[in-house]
Amino acid sequence: MSFLYKADPVRGAEWTRLFAAKAPDIPFHIWPETGSADDVRYLAAWVPPQDIAQRFPNLELFFSTGAGIDQFDLAALPPELPVVRMAEPGVVAGMVEYATMAVLALHRDLPTYIWQQRQANWAAHRVHPASKRRVSVLGLGVLGCAVLNQLRTLGFPLAGWSRTRREIEGVACYAGQAELPAMLTSTDILVCLLPLTQETRGILDSTLFQHLPRGASLVHVGRGAHLDHQALVDALEAGWLSGAVVDVTDPEPLPAGHPFWAHPKILLTPHIASMTQPETAVELVLDNIRRHEAGEPLIGLVDRTRGY
Structure with missing residues (x-):
C-alpha cells in the first residue's frame, strides 16, 4: 500500500517529510518515480497521469492537490474511483485573506490611487463607510461562507448566491438563476467564488455586468x-464597472499585450489567492485515508453529477 504524489516537486519534498513523520508505514513516492504500480492505493495530483486505471489497477482514492477539480476530465477517471477536493484549512485561510484584501482595495479605491501615483496626480476621493458598501458572493461553499464570515466583521452589508438554497446568519441568501438578478442589482462589490461547471462557465459576462449598479x-x-x-x-471602459481585482484567467498566463496587463482599473495577480499548505494538506489526506479504511464519509468528496 503506497501513496503517489504528482504535483509541484518542491512542495512534494515537504509532503515526503511530513508523511515520514506522520505516516511512516505508508511508502511515499513523487512522480515520475512510482514504486510498484500495483501497490499504489492513493494518488494526489494537480493533473492525473494518463491511463490511470490501467497504470494503477489497485488505486482506491484520488486527491486533488487544489481546492478545485475543473482541471480534471472526470470522464477519464474510473467511475468508481472517489475523487476528493483539497478542502484543507490552509486553502480556506488563504482565500479569506486574499478576498478580504481585494474587497477592501476596491472599497477604498486602491486601483484609482495606484494609477494616480503613476501619473504623479495627488487627488483625494470621498471615503464611504463599509456600512454603505454592499458586498455579494457568488458561491456559498466552504470558501464563500468563510469569506462572508470575515467580511461580516468589517461591517459590510452582505448577500450570497448559490445554486441551491442556503441560510447564513447575517447574509441575504439568493438561490437559482431566477433570483440572481435581484441580488446583482443590490451589489456594489461582487466576489466570484463559484466552482466551474457547464452552468457557470462564462457567467461573468456583459449580461451579468449590466445587472450590477453603475460603479x-x-x-x-x-x-x-x-x-x-x-x-x-x-x-470598465464604459464606466459601468469602476474596478476589478482578477486572480484567475483563461489562459494562464495571459499573453503579452493582453489588456489586463496595463489596464488602470484592474489589479491582476497570477493565481495566488490561495495555495495548499503542505502541513494541513497532509493532515487532511491522512484523515481521509483513515476515514476510507473505516468506511466513514470523506471530507471534500466530489459529487460527479454536480462537478464539484
Whole structure:
C-alpha cells in the first residue's frame, strides 16, 4: 500500500517529510518515480497521469492537490474511483485573506490611487463607510461562507448566491438563476467564488455586468473560464464597472499585450489567492485515508453529477 504524489516537486519534498513523520508505514513516492504500480492505493495530483486505471489497477482514492477539480476530465477517471477536493484549512485561510484584501482595495479605491501615483496626480476621493458598501458572493461553499464570515466583521452589508438554497446568519441568501438578478442589482462589490461547471462557465459576462449598479466592481477568484475578458474591459471602459481585482484567467498566463496587463482599473495577480499548505494538506489526506479504511464519509468528496 503506497501513496503517489504528482504535483509541484518542491512542495512534494515537504509532503515526503511530513508523511515520514506522520505516516511512516505508508511508502511515499513523487512522480515520475512510482514504486510498484500495483501497490499504489492513493494518488494526489494537480493533473492525473494518463491511463490511470490501467497504470494503477489497485488505486482506491484520488486527491486533488487544489481546492478545485475543473482541471480534471472526470470522464477519464474510473467511475468508481472517489475523487476528493483539497478542502484543507490552509486553502480556506488563504482565500479569506486574499478576498478580504481585494474587497477592501476596491472599497477604498486602491486601483484609482495606484494609477494616480503613476501619473504623479495627488487627488483625494470621498471615503464611504463599509456600512454603505454592499458586498455579494457568488458561491456559498466552504470558501464563500468563510469569506462572508470575515467580511461580516468589517461591517459590510452582505448577500450570497448559490445554486441551491442556503441560510447564513447575517447574509441575504439568493438561490437559482431566477433570483440572481435581484441580488446583482443590490451589489456594489461582487466576489466570484463559484466552482466551474457547464452552468457557470462564462457567467461573468456583459449580461451579468449590466445587472450590477453603475460603479460596481468585481473580485474574481473563482476560475478563469468564468470570466468573459472582453466583457469586463468593455464594462470598465464604459464606466459601468469602476474596478476589478482578477486572480484567475483563461489562459494562464495571459499573453503579452493582453489588456489586463496595463489596464488602470484592474489589479491582476497570477493565481495566488490561495495555495495548499503542505502541513494541513497532509493532515487532511491522512484523515481521509483513515476515514476510507473505516468506511466513514470523506471530507471534500466530489459529487460527479454536480462537478464539484
